[in-house]
Amino acid sequence: MKPFAYVNPANEKDAVAALSKEYEKALPIGGGQDLLARMKDYVTQPDRLVNVKNALESTVVAAGGGLKIGAAMKMVDVAEHAQILRMYPAVAAAAIEVGTPQIRNQGTVGGNLNQRPRCWYFRNEEFVCFKKGGNTCFTPAGENQFHAILGGGPTFIVHPSSLAVPFVAYGATFRLVGPAGERLVPAAEYFTMPSLQNIQRENVLQPNELLTHVILPAPGTVKSGHYEVRYKTSHDWPIAFATVLLTMNGSAVQGARVVMGAVAPVPWRSQAAEQVLAGKTITPEVAAAAAEAALRGAMPLSQNAYKIQVAKTAVERAILRAAGLQTV
Ligand SMILES: Cc1cc2nc3c(=O)[nH]c(=O)nc-3n(C[C@H](O)[C@H](O)[C@H](O)COP(=O)(O)OP(=O)(O)OC[C@H]3O[C@@H](n4cnc5c(N)ncnc54)[C@H](O)[C@@H]3O)c2cc1C
Numbered sequence: 461m462k463p464f465a466y467v468n469p470a471n472e473k474d475a476v477a478a479l480s481k482e483y484e485k486a487l488p489i490g491g492g493q494d495l496l497a498r499m500k501d502y503v504t505q506p507d508r509l510v511n512v513k514n515a516l517e518s519t520v521v522a523a524g525g526g527l528k529i530g531a532a533m534k535m536v537d538v539a540e541h542a543q544i545l546r547m548y549p550a551v552a553a554a555a556i557e558v559g560t561p562q563i564r565n566q567g568t569v570g571g572n573l574n575q576r577p578r579c580w581y582f583r584n585e586e587f588v589c590f591k592k593g594g595n596t597c598f599t600p601a602g603e604n605q606f607h608a609i610l611g612g613g614p615t616f617i618v619h620p621s622s623l624a625v626p627f628v629a630y631g632a633t634f635r636l637v638g639p640a641g642e643r644l645v646p647a648a649e650y651f652t653m654p655s656l657q658n659i660q661r662e663n664v665l666q667p668n669e670l671l672t673h674v675i676l677p678a679p680g681t682v683k684s685g686h687y688e689v690r691y692k693t694s695h696d697w698p699i700a701f702a703t704v705l706l707t708m709n710g711s712a713v714q715g716a717r718v719v720m721g722a723v724a725p726v727p728w729r730s731q732a733a734e735q736v737l738a739g740k741t742i743t744p745e746v747a748a749a750a751a752e753a754a755l756r757g758a759m760p761l762s763q764n765a766y767k768i769q770v771a772k773t774a775v776e777r778a779i780l781r782a783a784g785l786q787t788v
Contacts, residue, residue, distance in 0.1 A: 552702070
């Protein structure tokens with residue numbers, strides 16, 4: 461591993477001051493579950509690490525009828541927090557399924573949201589792909605069984621964060637802080653689609669900014685369902701997953717929010733699925749029709765067409781869970 465400096469600021473301001481205007485020169489470190497692995501693999505080689513665990517908050521406070529979660533909070537604490545469980549059960553459900561108990565005990569909210577893609581070409585120092593300053597993506601002609609089926613190109617990564625999906629579904633806002641002060645960015649606008657202008661990044665965070673809080677609006681009477689499909693129940697990322705929120709008017713859906721994970725370079729909202737659900741009473745047939753709509757535009761690569769059915773199943777079961785019709 462390349463030698464690096466380590467600073468341990470005690471507050472947000474000092475942490476920001478220790479960052480750099482240049483990408484990857486100085487990087488914040490939370491639990492280090494992602495960053496240290498990239499450093500050991502020579503994929504990311506910063507000159508300085510800025511520990512944010514003492515500089516940022518790790519608590520949950522009430523805010524405007526909702527909750528404000530500090531970015532240094534560990535995922536295990538998110539999964540077990542009584543108010544999060546009660547008000548935003550899909551967030552707790554996503555947190556408890558992340559990785560392994562060790563990862564959840566170490567990994568932070570800020571690190572989870574800002575972790576880099578798991579694409580094996582990106583993670584291998586031998587492959588200088590778009591994401592590392594190269595001029596190609598090795599995925600279309602390569603091993604692509606876990607890559608994007610929606611919104612892919614010029615890179616075909618899927619966003620790796622489990623927490624990002626329910627945060628987008630609940631309409632969370634991220635608080636960022638940089639040398640010029642704070643800015644608030646809706647979660648749905650934080651994550652960016654790959655484009656040649658911004659191909660090395662997955663979000664709008666500037667190199668000298670930190671994500672400090674996730675602000676969740678008042679949940680109202682929304683019902684939620686979260687469903688993940690994985691090869692194995694631990695030590696793995698999902699193949700596809702979905703968070704579904706339903707606002708009911710009696711037995712009919714008044715409004716729905718359907719967001720999928722592990723299928724696209726960003727948390728992928730399906731308004732087509734939401735429209736299928738609007739005004740309906742949830743039945744297995746309605747859930748299946750919405751899932752069908754959610755995947756209608758899918759463009760699989762050579763080895764990942766199977767993910768279409770997996771994602772449909774995740775959406776369908778998340779809808780049924782939200783409606784209280786499926787408990788497993
Ligand atoms: C076997 C395995 C299975 C896994 N399964 C899942 C899974 O199912 N779902 C899932 O979501 N993840 C999964 N992960 C990934 C793991 O959850 C993440 O690596 C972890 O959440 C990262 O958090 P961290 O605090 O350790 O981040 P770090 O490694 O400390 O940081 C990650 C990145 O975020 C940046 N960063 C950290 N904090 C901030 C901040 N406050 N503001 C701005 N940037 C910041 C860092 O500079 C770095 O680039 C898995 C990992 C492994 C090894």
